[in-house]
Amino acid sequence: MYDRPPTSVLLPTTKWTDACAELAAQLEDSDELLIIHDSEDDPVTAQEDHLEGVRFIAAGEPEGCSGKANAIAAxxxxxxxxxxxxxxxxxxxxPDWLTTLNIEYEDYGPVSEVPYFVGQDLLSVLLEPLYASAGSLPLYLGNQIWGGAVIFECGDLDEAAFLDELRRTVSDxxxxxEYLQVTTVGRTRIVPIGGTIHEAVERPVRWTQILRWHFPGAIAGTWLISLLVLTGAVLAPLPVAAVLTVLHFAVNEVLGVRRWTAVLAYPALFVFVPLVLYGLVSRTFxxxxxRYRWREKFDVTVGE
Structure with a gap:
């Protein structure tokens, strides 16, 4: 049996979800699960006295950074x-999620999984194929980090410098x-997103601004390629629709997910490109x- 080093699992949330119980059940004697919430009034704290190995951390209200960044720093x-x-x-x-990540750390060093976003509202469903090709696939192929499933050790990065900058930005x-190299292990997790049209509009704005401030070359390339493909879609709709559909079924195969929504790749393009433009020009999200106003990489104003 694998005898893993003691692990601290960081889970930002203000409410108790199935994931909280799943992770609490995976703790070994020396592990800890840190449920990081905003304040003592959050609903998740109702569980505080009932779980061994689980600690509840009140991060407080964020000042100059996102709530997620504030929680991770705390x-x-x-x-x-x-x-x-x-x-x-x-x-x-x-059930083997935490142990598997630990074993893979021993083999590869820092490791991350890959999300596949599944829509819970009409707009998010429509955008699924482009989230897969423009979001999940680059993470998968480029050994990039998803904050929903990443393991590392404090010595793998300059922790003091990282925490200082984390408290002044949006994206954890x-x-x-920028601080850590990881290996993605070819494992995809299904992540439900959306629920309302408003959430579905705000999400690509946030993602676009993350790329804008952290990876400006990537957002410029995404915008240029999207415009070129959109132009082709207008000039030659049938061939482009066929090619996009086949390509997105192939993307799903690479990611290990089979979703019928690949057939929506062509119409999704006509929504995705305007949303990327909106994300670039929007002042808040x-x-x-x-509500956040992200003026520069380390200049964030938090509102209600």
Missing amino acids: GMEAARHDRLVWTDDDFHHP DGLLM VWSGR
Whole structure:
């Protein structure tokens, strides 16, 4: 049996979800699960007295950074162990999830999984194929970090410098990509997204601005390629629709996900390109109930 080092699992959430129980059940004697919430009034704290190995950390309201970045920073500062796992509360963690990540760390060093976003509203469903090709596939092929499933040790990065910058920006995993090299292990997690049209519009704005401030070359390339493909889609709709559909079924095969929504790749293009443009020019966006104005990479204003 694999005798893993003690691990601190960081889970930002304000409410108790299935993921909380799944992770609590995977803890070994020396592990800890840090449930990082905003305040003592959050619903998740109702579980505080009932779970062994689980600690509840009140991060407080963010000032000059996102709520997620604030939570991760508070969790890293409170963690008792050098080996850290970041994760999210919105996807299924199978019983061997934590042990598997630890074993893979021994083989590869820092490791990350890949998300596949599945829409819960009409707009998010429509955009699924382009989220797969423009979001998940580059993470998969480029060994890039998804903050929902990443394992590393504090010594793998300059922790003090990272935490200082994390408290002044929006994207936790966008910043981590600048500090840490990982191996993606070819494993995809299904992550439900959306629920309302408003959420579906705000999400690509946030993602576009993350690329704008952390990877300007990537957003410029995405915008240029999208415009070129859109032009082709207008001039030659049938051939382009056929090619896009086949390509997106192939993307799903690479990611190990079979979704009928690949057939929506052609119409999704006509929505995706305007949303990318909107994301580039928008001055603010909403994320988990807070409105952010992201003026520069380390210049963030938090509103209601």
